[in-house]
Amino acid sequence: MQKIIFTLILLSLTIFCFAQGNYYDSVINLTGQSLYTALHSLISTNTNNSYNGSKAFLFQQLDNVDGYVTCIYTGQSFYVGYNYTGSTNPNTEHTYAQSWFAVEDDPVRRSDLHHLFPTDSNVNSARSNYPLFTVANHNSASVYYSYTPWQSYRGLSANGYTVFEPADESKGNIARALLYFNTRYYDTLTQQNVNMIPDLVIWNEQDPPDAIEIARNNAIYEFQNNRNPYVDHPEFVNRIWTTPISDDAITSPPSCLSLSSITPNPFHTLTVINIKSQEVRKAEISIYNLKGQKIRTWNQTLLSGSTELVWNATNTSGTKVPPGIYLINIKSGGETITAKVLLN
The missing domain is CATH 2.60.40.4070 (Immunoglobulin-like)
Structure with missing residues (x-):
C-alpha cells in the first residue's frame, strides 16, 4: 500500500505541473497590490455551495488514507472508513472561522475546501474562533495534547489576547489556507484585535508545501475548479506581504x-x-x-x-x-x- 500511495503522490506531482499549465501566466511577474488583486480575480471561480458534499469529499477521498484521516492540530489518526461524513468525531475545522465571515452563513465560503480540514472535535471546540497566532508562553498555555504526535496551544499572545497556535507540523498549511481565504474573499485577517498576517507569513516560510499538500491542492482544483496559489507558489506570500499592504488592501488608504x-x-x-x-x-x-x-x-x-x-x-x-x-x-x-x- 505504501508503494501505491507513493505512486499516487508522484502522479499528483506530475498533474501539478500539468494542471498549472497557463494558470498563472497573467500574474507570474506581478508583486504587491497588483499581484494580490490579480490573484483574487484568478481564483474567484469556485461556485461549490454544498457543505455536505464538501464534507463527504473531505473525509471519504481528499484526506482519507486507507480509511484514516489525520487531525490538523494534533496529528492524531482516526479510522473513519470510506462513508463517513464528518458528523461526530472527528469533525470539520474551518480554519477561517465561520463567525468571521464577511457574508454571514455564505454557503460558498462555508463549503470551500481550501480552508477545511479534519480535526478532533474536542480540539475544534477548544480552538473556537480564536485567532491563529503565536502563544507567548507554552508553559502557561493549554496544550492539545501532550500525548498526540503534534502539539497545538491555546493561550495568550505577547499582547495579552487569547489565541490558538497550531502545531509546527501544520503551521504552513494553515497559513496558506488563511491567506488564500483572505485573497479569495477579501475577508479580514485581523480578528479580536489580532492581526494574524505577520505570523502567517513566517509560518509559510518555515513550513513550505510538501507533496501531500500539493496533491491536496490538485484534488480540490478538480472538485471545485480553483487553486490555492500559495501552495503552487509559496513565494507569492512574500511578494505580496513583504510589500506594504494591509489585509484589507482593496479599501485601505495609501500606506504611511x-x-x-x-x-x-x-x-x-x-x-x-x-x-x-x-x-x-x-x-x-x-x-x-x-x-x-x-x-x-x-x-x-x-x-x-x-x-x-x-x-x-x-x-x-x-x-x-x-x-x-x-x-x-x-x-x-x-x-x-x-x-x-x-x-x-
Missing part, C-alpha cells in the same frame, strides 16, 4: 509606512534597517528566525521621514545568533511590513 532599505544584506556583523514614515508614530520592530521564534524586539518611535535601527545579530539577551535567514517584522498603526535578511 515603508521599509526603505536593509544595508548591508547579506551581513556579518551588523545591518542598518531604514524605515520611512509620513508621520511620528510608535512601532514594534521584531526579528524572527525561520522556526517562527521571536528573538529580538524594539519598541521604537518613528520620526516623520527616516528612522534607522541597527541590528548587531544578537538576541534579546545579547547573545549572538547563528548564521541564517531572519525575518524583520515592523508593526505600526495597523500596518505591517515583513522582509528577509541574511546573516552570513
